[in-house]
Amino acid sequence: xxxxxxxxxxxxxxxxxxxxxxxxxxxxxxxxxxxxxxxxxxxxxxxxxxxxxxxxxxxxxxxxxxxxxxxxxxxxxxxxxxxxxxxxxxxxxxxxxxxxxxxxxxxxxxxxxxxxxxxxxxxxxxxxxxxxxxxxxxxxxxxxxxxxxxxxxxxxxxxx
Amino acid sequence: xxxxxxxxxxxxxxxxxxxxxxxxxxxxxxxxxxxxxxxxxxxxxxxxxxxxxxxxxxxxxxxxxxxxxxxxxxxxxxxxxxxxxxxxxxxxxxxxxxxxxxxxxxxxxxxxxxxxxxxxxxxxxxxxxxxxxxxxxxxxxxxxxxxxxxxxxxxxxxxxxxxxxxxxxxxxxxxxxxxxxxxxxxxxxxxxxxxxxxxxxxxxxxxxxxxxxxxxxxxxxxxxxxxxxxxxxxxxxxxxxxxxxxxxxxxxxxxxxxxxxxxxxxxxxxxxxxxxxxxxxxxxxxxxxxx
Numbered sequence: 001x002x003x004x005x006x007x008x009x010x011x012x013x014x015x016x017x018x019x020x021x022x023x024x025x026x027x028x029x030x031x032x033x034x035x036x037x038x039x040x041x042x043x044x045x046x047x048x049x050x051x052x053x054x055x056x057x058x059x060x061x062x063x064x065x066x067x068x069x070x071x072x073x074x075x076x077x078x079x080x081x082x083x084x085x086x087x088x089x090x091x092x093x094x095x096x097x098x099x100x101x102x103x104x105x106x107x108x109x110x111x112x113x114x115x116x117x118x119x120x121x122x123x124x125x126x127x128x129x130x131x132x133x134x135x136x137x138x139x140x141x142x143x144x145x146x147x148x149x150x151x152x153x154x155x156x157x158x159x160x
Numbered sequence: 161x162x163x164x165x166x167x168x169x170x171x172x173x174x175x176x177x178x179x180x181x182x183x184x185x186x187x188x189x190x191x192x193x194x195x196x197x198x199x200x201x202x203x204x205x206x207x208x209x210x211x212x213x214x215x216x217x218x219x220x221x222x223x224x225x226x227x228x229x230x231x232x233x234x235x236x237x238x239x240x241x242x243x244x245x246x247x248x249x250x251x252x253x254x255x256x257x258x259x260x261x262x263x264x265x266x267x268x269x270x271x272x273x274x275x276x277x278x279x280x281x282x283x284x285x286x287x288x289x290x291x292x293x294x295x296x297x298x299x300x301x302x303x304x305x306x307x308x309x310x311x312x313x314x315x316x317x318x319x320x321x322x323x324x325x326x327x328x329x330x331x332x333x334x335x336x337x338x339x340x341x342x343x344x345x346x347x348x349x350x351x352x353x354x355x356x357x358x359x360x361x362x363x364x365x366x367x368x369x370x371x372x373x374x375x376x377x378x379x380x381x382x383x384x385x386x387x388x389x390x391x392x393x394x395x396x397x398x399x400x401x402x403x404x405x406x407x408x409x410x411x412x413x414x415x416x417x418x419x420x421x422x423x424x425x426x427x428x429x430x431x432x433x434x435x436x437x438x439x440x441x442x443x444x445x446x447x448x449x450x451x
Binding site for chain 2: 003004006022023024026029045046047050053056059060061062064065066067069070114118131132133135136137
């Protein structure tokens with residue numbers, strides 16, 4: 001079979017990229033290898049672990065369960081775009097730091113993308129709602145409690 | 161772990177998608193949300209030669225009222241259903257099942273039509289389609305037909321859809337007046353496939369006697385199971401606690417769960433009985449007390 005290429009334009013963290021991709025290129029690999037945005041981590045590659053979560057038009061999705069060609073003309077946000085323009089942490093990044101919400105850090109980008117989008121929609125969640133929102137992200141280090149604490153603390157800070 | 165090579169075509173219209181499917185037949189797969197297809201392709205369990213992306217087709221997503229029913233486009237995402245309060249109130253079985261379907265990230269992408277076409281017997285929506293007596297519109301390039309949910313699910317991951325057909329609409333009949341509904345499931349963890357799930361609907365008439373009871377299970381066989389006949393004995397009678405126990409015992413005999421490393425067949429059958437009792441009780445209270 002001839003290799004099936006497609007020309008795409010994608011916006012990632014507000015910057016436009018034009019690239020030629022093979023149809024079978026996963027969005028996760030496209031971000032990491034073609035755009036050198038290696039903050040998006042790849043764990044299971046079948047939609048279970050949540051490490052590769054990015055925002056597609058503002059909604060958290062698994063980038064390993066999308067083809068790069070499907071992102072054509074869409075807006076992608078990754079962990080690289082989370083900090084302020086001056087380099088300061090997003091309130092959830094700061095809270096994860098303060099509450100020891102990570103150990104090895106492998107799951108952290110996916111958790112940050114999932115939970116920042118969640119907090120944008122619900123800025124005064126219950127602990128149970130936080131656990132439900134977090135249910136699609138595996139963390140094998142922390143036991144989750146410190147992540148939940150961090151999200152609750154970030155919610156308080158973001159409410160002002 | 162990467163998909164095997166394939167040709168990707170973004171269909172511009174239903175006609176375009178159907179023409180492509182007619183041309184490529186079983187070598188082609190429709191790509192909707194991709195939340196089951198892409199994992200299978202990443203594992204190379206599925207190796208379609210052609211992928212027909214239907215996400216960009218206008219009019220395939222959305223919820224439309226029609227006479228006595230609601231019609232849902234196949235590319236309507238779980239999240240869109242969840243956010244539509246009028247829809248989840250009209251179809252509380254679906255509203256109650258949606259939080260059990262995988263995780264938020266999957267629900268942002270997965271679609272109702274992809275789910276039903278994938279026909280995973282452990283999945284919630286096929287069983288609910290049975291309970292709601294849904295009809296599914298199958299279109300091919302030169303013909304179309306409506307398929308009853310009871311005829312649609314042919315086996316594990318197998319539907320009545322022919323190789324040139326696409327599911328293009330789902331029709332959900334509105335609940336009858338004085339109907340209570342309840343969906344329950346038991347899974348090992350949040351978002352996992354259910355060990356057993358049950359959808360129950362109870363319709364009451366004069367003196368709160370049952371005029372119709374529907375029951376459907378997921379996770380207990382090769383297809384979703386319509387166990388409504390288990391309740392034949394209570395039609396025309398009040399739904400007492402004893403009657404509910406009898407229905408649950410009959411329903412347990414109507415299923416042939418396969419068992420797995422996580423739950424033996426006996427345990428699944430036990431859980432099916434317990435959930436049937438709870439779901440019927442809840443559905444009954446919801447209509448009886450007017451919730």
